[in-house]
Amino acid sequence: MLSALLALSALAIVFGLLLGFSAIKFKVEGDPLVEKIDAQLPQTQCGQCSYPGCRPYAEAIAKGEADINQCPPGGETTIIALADLLERDPKPLNPENGEIKPKTVAIIDEPRCIGCTLCIQACPVDAILGAAKQMHTVIARECTGCDLCVEPCPVDCIDMVPITQDILTWKWPYPDTSLEKAS
Amino acid sequence: MTEYLLVLVSTVLVNNFVLTKFLGLCPFMGVSRKLETAIGMALATTFVLTLSSVASYLANTYLLAPLGLEYLRTITFILVIAAVVQFTEMVIHKTSPLLYQVLGIFLPLITTNCAVLGVALLIVQQETGFIYAALYGFGAAAGFSMVLILFAAMRERIMVADVPVAFRGPAIALITAGLMSLAFMGFSGLVRG
Amino acid sequence: MTSPTPTSPHTLAAASITRVMLRVIIALIPGLAAYIWFFGWGITINIAFAVLVALGAEAIMLQLRKRPLLPFLTDGSAIVTAVLLAFAIPPLAPWWITFIGIIFAIVVAKQLYGGLGYNPFNPAMVGYVVLLISFPREMTSWVPTLSFSPYELSFVENAIFIFTGHLPAGLAIDALTEATPLDTLKTNLGLGNTVSEIKSQLGLDEATSRLLSVIPIFGAIGGKGWEWINGGFLLGGLWLIYKKVIGWQIPAALLGSLVSISVLFYIIDPDLYASPVFHLFSGATMLAAFFIATDPVTAATSNRGRLIYGVGIGILMYIIRTWGGYPDSVAFAVLLMNMTVPIIDHYFKSRVFGRHGD
Amino acid sequence: MAQNEYSAIAQQGLWKNNPALVQILGLCPLLAVTSTVINGLALGLATMLTLVLSNVTVSLIRNFVSPEIRIPVFVLVIASIVTVIELAMHAYFHELYLILGIFIPLIVTNCAIIARAEAFASKNPVFPAFLDGLMMGLGFAAVLVVLGSMREVLGQGTLFANAHLLLGDIALGFEITVIEDYRGFLLAVLPPGAFIGLGILIALKNVIDSRLEKRRQPAPLISTEAKATAA
Amino acid sequence: MLITALLLGIFAILGTGLVALTFQNTEERIEQNEREYFLRTLNALVPSSVYDNVLYEDLITVESATLLGSKKPVEIYRARKDGKPVAAILTPIAPDGYSGNIKLLIAIRYEGEIMGVRVVSHLETPGLGDGIDIAKSDWIDSFNGHSLANPDELGWRVEKDGGIFDQFTGATISPRAVVKAVYNSLKYYQQHRDKIFSLSSPSPKDEQNGAE
Amino acid sequence: MRQTVNRIRRLWKFRGGVHPPQQKNISTSAPISPAQLPERLVLPLHQHIGEPAEPIVNIGDKVLKGQMIARPQGYVSAPIHAPTSGTVIDIGNYPVPHPSSLSATCMVIHSDGDDRWIEHHAVEDYFRLPPSELRNLIREAGIVGLGGAGFPSYIKFNPGQQKAIQTLILNGVECEPYITCDDLLMRERPQDILSGLLIIQHALQAHECLVAIEDNKPEAFVALRQATEDYDNIEVVQVPTLYPQGSEKQLVKVLTGKEVPADGLALNIGVVCANVGTAAAVHNAIHRGEPLISRNVTITGSAIGSPRNLNVLLGTPMRELIEQCDGNLDRIERLIMGGPMMGFALHRPDLPVIKTTNCILAATAEDLPPQRPELPCIRCGACADTCPVNLLPQQLYWYSKHQNLDKVQEFNLFDCIECGCCSYVCPSNIPLVQYFRFAKGDIWTQEREKEKSDIARRRHEFHQFRVARDKEERQAKRNRKKAALKADTAAAERDKKKAEIQAAIERTQTRRQDAMKDAEMRRSSYQGRTRDHSTAGNAGQQPENSSDTEQK
Numbered sequence A: 001m002l003s004a005l006l007a008l009s010a011l012a013i014v015f016g017l018l019l020g021f022s023a024i025k026f027k028v029e030g031d032p033l034v035e036k037i038d039a040q041l042p043q044t045q046c047g048q049c050s051y052p053g054c055r056p057y058a059e060a061i062a063k064g065e066a067d068i069n070q071c072p073p074g075g076e077t078t079i080i081a082l083a084d085l086l087e088r089d090p091k092p093l094n095p096e097n098g099e100i101k102p103k104t105v106a107i108i109d110e111p112r113c114i115g116c117t118l119c120i121q122a123c124p125v126d127a128i129l130g131a132a133k134q135m136h137t138v139i140a141r142e143c144t145g146c147d148l149c150v151e152p153c154p155v156d157c158i159d160m161v162p163i164t165q166d167i168l169t170w171k172w173p174y175p176d177t178s179l180e181k182a183s
Numbered sequence B: 001m002t003e004y005l006l007v008l009v010s011t012v013l014v015n016n017f018v019l020t021k022f023l024g025l026c027p028f029m030g031v032s033r034k035l036e037t038a039i040g041m042a043l044a045t046t047f048v049l050t051l052s053s054v055a056s057y058l059a060n061t062y063l064l065a066p067l068g069l070e071y072l073r074t075i076t077f078i079l080v081i082a083a084v085v086q087f088t089e090m091v092i093h094k095t096s097p098l099l100y101q102v103l104g105i106f107l108p109l110i111t112t113n114c115a116v117l118g119v120a121l122l123i124v125q126q127e128t129g130f131i132y133a134a135l136y137g138f139g140a141a142a143g144f145s146m147v148l149i150l151f152a153a154m155r156e157r158i159m160v161a162d163v164p165v166a167f168r169g170p171a172i173a174l175i176t177a178g179l180m181s182l183a184f185m186g187f188s189g190l191v192r193g
Numbered sequence C: 001m002t003s004p005t006p007t008s009p010h011t012l013a014a015a016s017i018t019r020v021m022l023r024v025i026i027a028l029i030p031g032l033a034a035y036i037w038f039f040g041w042g043i044t045i046n047i048a049f050a051v052l053v054a055l056g057a058e059a060i061m062l063q064l065r066k067r068p069l070l071p072f073l074t075d076g077s078a079i080v081t082a083v084l085l086a087f088a089i090p091p092l093a094p095w096w097i098t099f100i101g102i103i104f105a106i107v108v109a110k111q112l113y114g115g116l117g118y119n120p121f122n123p124a125m126v127g128y129v130v131l132l133i134s135f136p137r138e139m140t141s142w143v144p145t146l147s148f149s150p151y152e153l154s155f156v157e158n159a160i161f162i163f164t165g166h167l168p169a170g171l172a173i174d175a176l177t178e179a180t181p182l183d184t185l186k187t188n189l190g191l192g193n194t195v196s197e198i199k200s201q202l203g204l205d206e207a208t209s210r211l212l213s214v215i216p217i218f219g220a221i222g223g224k225g226w227e228w229i230n231g232g233f234l235l236g237g238l239w240l241i242y243k244k245v246i247g248w249q250i251p252a253a254l255l256g257s258l259v260s261i262s263v264l265f266y267i268i269d270p271d272l273y274a275s276p277v278f279h280l281f282s283g284a285t286m287l288a289a290f291f292i293a294t295d296p297v298t299a300a301t302s303n304r305g306r307l308i309y310g311v312g313i314g315i316l317m318y319i320i321r322t323w324g325g326y327p328d329s330v331a332f333a334v335l336l337m338n339m340t341v342p343i344i345d346h347y348f349k350s351r352v353f354g355r356h357g358d
Numbered sequence D: 001m002a003q004n005e006y007s008a009i010a011q012q013g014l015w016k017n018n019p020a021l022v023q024i025l026g027l028c029p030l031l032a033v034t035s036t037v038i039n040g041l042a043l044g045l046a047t048m049l050t051l052v053l054s055n056v057t058v059s060l061i062r063n064f065v066s067p068e069i070r071i072p073v074f075v076l077v078i079a080s081i082v083t084v085i086e087l088a089m090h091a092y093f094h095e096l097y098l099i100l101g102i103f104i105p106l107i108v109t110n111c112a113i114i115a116r117a118e119a120f121a122s123k124n125p126v127f128p129a130f131l132d133g134l135m136m137g138l139g140f141a142a143v144l145v146v147l148g149s150m151r152e153v154l155g156q157g158t159l160f161a162n163a164h165l166l167l168g169d170i171a172l173g174f175e176i177t178v179i180e181d182y183r184g185f186l187l188a189v190l191p192p193g194a195f196i197g198l199g200i201l202i203a204l205k206n207v208i209d210s211r212l213e214k215r216r217q218p219a220p221l222i223s224t225e226a227k228a229t230a231a
Numbered sequence E: 001m002l003i004t005a006l007l008l009g010i011f012a013i014l015g016t017g018l019v020a021l022t023f024q025n026t027e028e029r030i031e032q033n034e035r036e037y038f039l040r041t042l043n044a045l046v047p048s049s050v051y052d053n054v055l056y057e058d059l060i061t062v063e064s065a066t067l068l069g070s071k072k073p074v075e076i077y078r079a080r081k082d083g084k085p086v087a088a089i090l091t092p093i094a095p096d097g098y099s100g101n102i103k104l105l106i107a108i109r110y111e112g113e114i115m116g117v118r119v120v121s122h123l124e125t126p127g128l129g130d131g132i133d134i135a136k137s138d139w140i141d142s143f144n145g146h147s148l149a150n151p152d153e154l155g156w157r158v159e160k161d162g163g164i165f166d167q168f169t170g171a172t173i174s175p176r177a178v179v180k181a182v183y184n185s186l187k188y189y190q191q192h193r194d195k196i197f198s199l200s201s202p203s204p205k206d207e208q209n210g211a212e
Numbered sequence F: 001m002r003q004t005v006n007r008i009r010r011l012w013k014f015r016g017g018v019h020p021p022q023q024k025n026i027s028t029s030a031p032i033s034p035a036q037l038p039e040r041l042v043l044p045l046h047q048h049i050g051e052p053a054e055p056i057v058n059i060g061d062k063v064l065k066g067q068m069i070a071r072p073q074g075y076v077s078a079p080i081h082a083p084t085s086g087t088v089i090d091i092g093n094y095p096v097p098h099p100s101s102l103s104a105t106c107m108v109i110h111s112d113g114d115d116r117w118i119e120h121h122a123v124e125d126y127f128r129l130p131p132s133e134l135r136n137l138i139r140e141a142g143i144v145g146l147g148g149a150g151f152p153s154y155i156k157f158n159p160g161q162q163k164a165i166q167t168l169i170l171n172g173v174e175c176e177p178y179i180t181c182d183d184l185l186m187r188e189r190p191q192d193i194l195s196g197l198l199i200i201q202h203a204l205q206a207h208e209c210l211v212a213i214e215d216n217k218p219e220a221f222v223a224l225r226q227a228t229e230d231y232d233n234i235e236v237v238q239v240p241t242l243y244p245q246g247s248e249k250q251l252v253k254v255l256t257g258k259e260v261p262a263d264g265l266a267l268n269i270g271v272v273c274a275n276v277g278t279a280a281a282v283h284n285a286i287h288r289g290e291p292l293i294s295r296n297v298t299i300t301g302s303a304i305g306s307p308r309n310l311n312v313l314l315g316t317p318m319r320e321l322i323e324q325c326d327g328n329l330d331r332i333e334r335l336i337m338g339g340p341m342m343g344f345a346l347h348r349p350d351l352p353v354i355k356t357t358n359c360i361l362a363a364t365a366e367d368l369p370p371q372r373p374e375l376p377c378i379r380c381g382a383c384a385d386t387c388p389v390n391l392l393p394q395q396l397y398w399y400s401k402h403q404n405l406d407k408v409q410e411f412n413l414f415d416c417i418e419c420g421c422c423s424y425v426c427p428s429n430i431p432l433v434q435y436f437r438f439a440k441g442d443i444w445t446q447e448r449e450k451e452k453s454d455i456a457r458r459r460h461e462f463h464q465f466r467v468a469r470d471k472e473e474r475q476a477k478r479n480r481k482k483a484a485l486k487a488d489t490a491a492a493e494r495d496k497k498k499a500e501i502q503a504a505i506e507r508t509q510t511r512r513q514d515a516m517k518d519a520e521m522r523r524s525s526y527q528g529r530t531r532d533h534s535t536a537g538n539a540g541q542q543p544e545n546s547s548d549t550e551q552k
């Protein structure tokens, strides 16, 4: 009995020292996972995931606080990419966070714009140009389609229009493989 | 010499840890979705398993057996394993940051891989020599790694197959493991006991 | 003008899965003929029953999976599976053996993975192995070649036995069955006899040699009868290669490696190891080389990969035949190599035009 | 904690987050010992006991251990408990002990146990931890029993063979021959049968879940097809 | 860091203490269990009523590669009543099973009749050769009552080879191996009977090997 | 015809390839004839690889035949000329021949029926001109590859700093079934082709010229062989018929035994390949001063009463051509631009002929195989055996189908030339090529989106940094004010901000003008900003304060 206690506690203390030592010596710095998750997010910065932007959401996922199905702009592509990254099973988009919509850009109906700058403050990517009491414009290329500028506009002059497809952005559709149809 | 070869054939093929002895199934199922991660896990496990079976063997022969404390095997071995895992982590971290990045996340998982404890216990049960113990540990690890990697590659393919919905995921993976185990039965009789 | 199929090419060669499978079945005919010649008509009952069950199982599963029946039932792949499995089942095996084997082949090994094209394991071989390990007694008793059988069952008697288990009065099943040549060779080698002793029936324990003198199971080059059956499959297989239904790589690699390794051991000790020719013309060697290992769905994809896959099967066949517990090892060797296919495919791609090095 | 939270814990353990069917943990004993119901039941009980005890202990000590030795301490705790159980089984259920063999000490590395210690017991007070252990253990044992019966009936045509090893001599007559003169379907008893059997159980659970789900409300599920056609 | 070590140490001590306590309380029972378990097997062959010595302690080890199938020493247990030999239990190996060694227990009455045979471990094919196991069929009991002379030498074969013992359908190798091993054991017994019962036991430390 | 081959040239083989039914003799009986002058011509601004051309005339302007009406925009681009004289009546979106069935910007010219040329002249003594001058002429003439891809030829004829061009290959292979426009061109105008060839050879300073013709076009072979008899370094080579031999890389392999590196150009191994039609167009441009305003088009298919080749003005509606060849629009099952292996189906017949229209295949059910359902791939490997690039189409298919974009690239998706051999032989009737095109599109889209989201991330980080910085600055300012009650520095501050905004606005304007440059500028400007950011520490993490504005 005594020998048992002695032997094991000696072992344990040695290992305890080892573990304690290594815990101090090799503290995990930073979480590279966040970067990887963030890289998968669409960076629309719309906040629909219930976090203030994509990166905070990435951090929440890394910490295990958020699920992978909360980003509507990313849609299934993002969910699947995240599932792949984190080795989880993909699941449908959480409807509480919104629904998957076609990509849009903001357009300011320029004559109506009163130059209040409210939209500029709202835009997370500084895609709106203009100064106080001057007409504002959206840099279409920079706009992420996040919708955040629509709400603040006092005169409702901002419209979200779907991005149209042209010959240059067109891509071949997924083959229609429905067997039933053909047979 | 042939005896040692037979140990390897036996542990890798005939008595494969995962497919016929049912050890180490959780990581086998859990870390086999992607080939790359499976390879990482295989490497880490091989290393830890070999080392820990040797260490357990030593702990048993030179500490427990002389003191008549065989009933403390389980506790001792699990401590030894935890320590080996920690040690491995340290060594790898020091010597090869690259390898550490690859293997780092798998190391903690290994502590609760029952193949590791299982090997230690089986070796002690067989009452054999040091080299045998080391080979046995290595063979078990190699067998584990081999099927893990094969399985991961198969799962990548099955993942995109038109599997009936109810069977998607773990269900079809288990059936695949079953068929692999079926195939491995072909090795039975290879090493006569 | 109807709405266009959006993509080129707009013209297609006249190839179809049904045609491919039909050719495979045609190529099996020479082997089948030899088989019937040596073992009687029993196999035709098995084949017909197996095909029926296979189509039924396939139809039910397709229905459950809500997939269209017609294109898949007519593609012929279930028929090929059924025929190949029926070849592997002893001619006198009861109907439920065939039934269970087909269910495992079609339902578990094929449809659970998504049906045609998705199964990682060769369905027929899965069915066979399940049977072999579950019902070893039924699966290891073969019938001797007809000319030596103590009693020749008629077609009807055969059918009655398969479906009801009744033999004509006065006959016992033990009297009608025999171990296969590979099995006999293996067990007697295991008892310390040499190959030539076994083949010439010298020095065997009397019971076996008594038996062998009545029913010779070794022919000139392989197992009695089996050599002809293998020849038939070889013929059919060559035709398949000629018709480009299968590539030469897998059969060549499989037979090549089997021959090489058996030559090696034969040179080391011809008393302990059977000759290469015996290996080639016994058991299911040719069936494996041309019809089973070549199952496109479960074989490796690139030509280099196929060579490796074939070599792997050949070597495993030899190892299991020679040192393992199973006298004929085709099914296990094929299933084991099926497991490695994704890895082979991953590491052995073809050299792409204009790319060097990898 | 409110009543319904307890029932939530129970649901989690027994069904929704069942360690064997959903978390896919603790597979080794699950597959290895389920060739008969009684073996399964015995190991199930032993595992459940370990789970309960380890959950309670971990919950008790959760405030004292620092993170870097958390896992070693948990493992130590579990190992001690398991060894005690092992010794007790050795003493009181000797033949069963021999049959279950190495899988009793291997309860230590049953990932389900350490997973519960980590995920639940170390964050919750004693009673919920106890309940969680009990329910998870029950859920696990239930799967062991179901799988054990499946394999026993299919493999040898009996049920509750060897019941006396666990339940004492009164159980000598418990063995039920389900199918008379059964030839035995060896596959079910051999290793491949274990894997395939569990695979089928999981699929069955999926089917039941989707039926339940459908009854509640039809929600779209991501499937490979959906994925493929989405683009 | 020190605290970590100490904490771990404390838990180790607690855990070990608990285990050690349990061990002390169960130790005796476990040993007894093991003995009883082994005895039960032996008693199935040699009923406890016919002997009165401590069966599992009264053992010797002998070697005969030709007749007992193993180059390693095998144990023989001896049953005595009132000091007189009653039976011997041999633990030979049948080396030519279908897939390897078949370990046997063979109980032989002092006079040379078989009291019972059991297969301790084997690797024969399930469903084919495993009928030699009492758990699968009672074929093994067909040896009971036979002796070296009953039947004669030609009779000690399986039926297929002209003997009197059944084989199984499709499996002749395994029964053949067992029959041969039993016959050889009888031969060994006949040749060494006196020595078997006269040798004194060495130290009883290998006592439980036969059981595992 | 073999007798005429007196110099036996060693030919190499590329692996794979298929032999679809040729169907060429349908359209070879009649000589090339000019198509009727259409009343209205629709000229898409994007008829080539690269950036679309940019209009230089306005609606209502009168234009003459051969007048440049749109100029190239950027380096990889080509101008467009008026095919006939008339009035520009619209510049706007019209349906164009493109697999997408979408519309694109086109110029519409109402023909005045006079077909009056603008003033143009031949180049005398082109061989005295430096190659760069020649290339410029070719560029001005709007010549793009007529072999199918439509790559601006002047770029190809520029060996650049590369080592000297060893071989110039003239591609007269025309391996696609049905198409015969090159065949007839070679039969009827071998001299023009020769003279084009000489010009290109001069531009490239190529040592040796090969003209490759498949052995199913003996007449063309004889014609060209006779035409080139006097030239030592020009050889007409007959190659065995095999689809897709016409593909540049395969043809280079057959003729020279060299493999063009997968991610390189023929140029890298000292070879340039041009279509025979391109050579003829070069001849027209240099010796007659005529830009590329028309091309030969094969009108064929079972729905066409008298199939043949027409010389067609670009912009001519296909419907008119079909009618001129006694086509029956109602019988057309599928209208294809190009051949049956590589061409794409058109959704309507009134689309204009463009520079890359080599064939209009009005196919009926006779020409098309019966529709068969797509079955799962059985991995038979027939596709891999025919792939001229030695890819593994079944693997590409497997991963494209499941959108595993990393894996498809691992299997070298982008080496696929979309020749369609794999689909052609597939027993499961899988539209493999479409899967590949889909996957390529997916990857491009993803890359675009990735780029976009990277930019958005950087902008967002900068935004956060800016908000924080502004806040800090304001705070500092307030402190300063309080402390010293100094003069208002806000004016200067505001000016600075205004200047910033102004700069931004200007940036966007320049962006509109020059997209290519813009991309780089934008990138560098962001890089600058991010660098700023990082030196400023992690100010960006501060919460956004909504009362902040730039205009304070």
Ligand SMILES: Cc1cc2nc3c(=O)[nH]c(=O)nc-3n(C[C@H](O)[C@H](O)[C@H](O)COP(=O)(O)O)c2cc1C
Binding pocket: C136, C140, C178, C179, C183, C184, C187, C325, C326, C327, E098, E099, E123, E124, E125, E126, E128, E129, E130, E160, E167, E168, E169, E170, E171, E172, E173, E174, E175
């Ligand atoms: C896979 C396989 C496993 C076998 N296992 C055994 C076995 O365990 N025991 C046995 O006696 N025979 C076994 N056999 C059968 C022997 O090889 C041999 O055929 C048989 O014992 C001869 O018996 P017979 O004379 O009754 O046909 C097995 C055969 C095969 C193919």
Ligand SMILES: Cc1cc2nc3c(=O)[nH]c(=O)nc-3n(C[C@H](O)[C@H](O)[C@H](O)COP(=O)(O)O)c2cc1C
Binding pocket: F049, F145, F147, F148, F149, F150, F151, F155, F156, F157, F158, F247, F248, F249, F265, F266, F267, F273
């Ligand atoms: C995107 C692109 C860029 C190219 N760049 C060059 C180039 O820089 N120099 C050149 O000589 N050819 C260039 N080429 C032309 C190719 O070498 C080739 O001749 C042309 O794509 C015609 O190919 P085809 O075989 O597909 O019709 C380019 C082609 C493409 C599609």
Ligand SMILES: Cc1cc2nc3c(=O)[nH]c(=O)nc-3n(C[C@H](O)[C@H](O)[C@H](O)COP(=O)(O)O)c2cc1C
Binding pocket: F144, F145, F146, F147, F148, F149, F150, F151, F171, F172, F173, F174, F175, F176, F244, F245, F246, F247, F248, F249, F273, F274, F275, F276, F278, F342, F417, F418, F419
């Ligand atoms: C599959 C395939 C087939 C082709 N067939 C021909 C052909 O028959 N004739 C031809 O001139 N170009 C053909 N091309 C285009 C050539 O690769 C190459 O682009 C062209 O000859 C270059 O000349 P150009 O730039 O003058 O068009 C083919 C391309 C591909 C990908």
Ligand SMILES: Cc1cc2nc3c(=O)[nH]c(=O)nc-3n(C[C@H](O)[C@H](O)[C@H](O)CO)c2cc1C
Binding pocket: C020, C021, C024, C077, C078, C080, C081, C082, C084, C110, C115, C116, C117, C118, C119, C121, C122, C123, C124, C125, C245, C246, C290, C291, C292, C293, C294, C295, C296, C297, C298, F378
């Ligand atoms: C050359 C060839 C060989 C085949 N061999 C097999 C076989 O060995 N086993 C089998 O079940 N099916 C075989 N099939 C049929 C079919 O491919 C098989 O059922 C698929 O695995 C079903 O997905 C074969 C088909 C072909 C064309």
Ligand code: SF4
Binding pocket: A041, A042, A043, A044, A045, A046, A047, A048, A049, A050, A051, A052, A053, A054, A055, A057, A070, A071, A072, A073, A074
């Ligand atoms: S919902 Fe998606 S895009 Fe919007 S902020 Fe969250 S992660 Fe970014």
Ligand code: SF4
Binding pocket: A105, A106, A122, A123, A124, A125, A126, A127, A128, A138, A142, A143, A144, A145, A146, A147, A148, A149, A150
């Ligand atoms: S302009 Fe509007 S929609 Fe676009 S990014 Fe800015 S806030 Fe979002």
Ligand code: SF4
Binding pocket: F376, F377, F378, F379, F380, F381, F382, F383, F384, F393, F394, F397, F422, F425, F426, F427, F428, F429, F430, F432
């Ligand atoms: S030809 Fe078709 S079926 Fe055969 S491997 Fe290729 S894609 Fe698959």
Ligand code: SF4
Binding pocket: F383, F386, F387, F388, F389, F390, F391, F393, F415, F416, F417, F418, F419, F420, F421, F422, F423, F432, F433
């Ligand atoms: S389309 Fe692409 S993959 Fe198919 S044969 Fe042609 S090059 Fe190969």
Ligand code: FES
Binding pocket: B023, B024, B025, B026, B027, B112, B113, B114, B115, D025, D026, D027, D028, D029, D109, D110, D111, D112
């Ligand atoms: S129970 Fe988890 S690895 Fe064995």
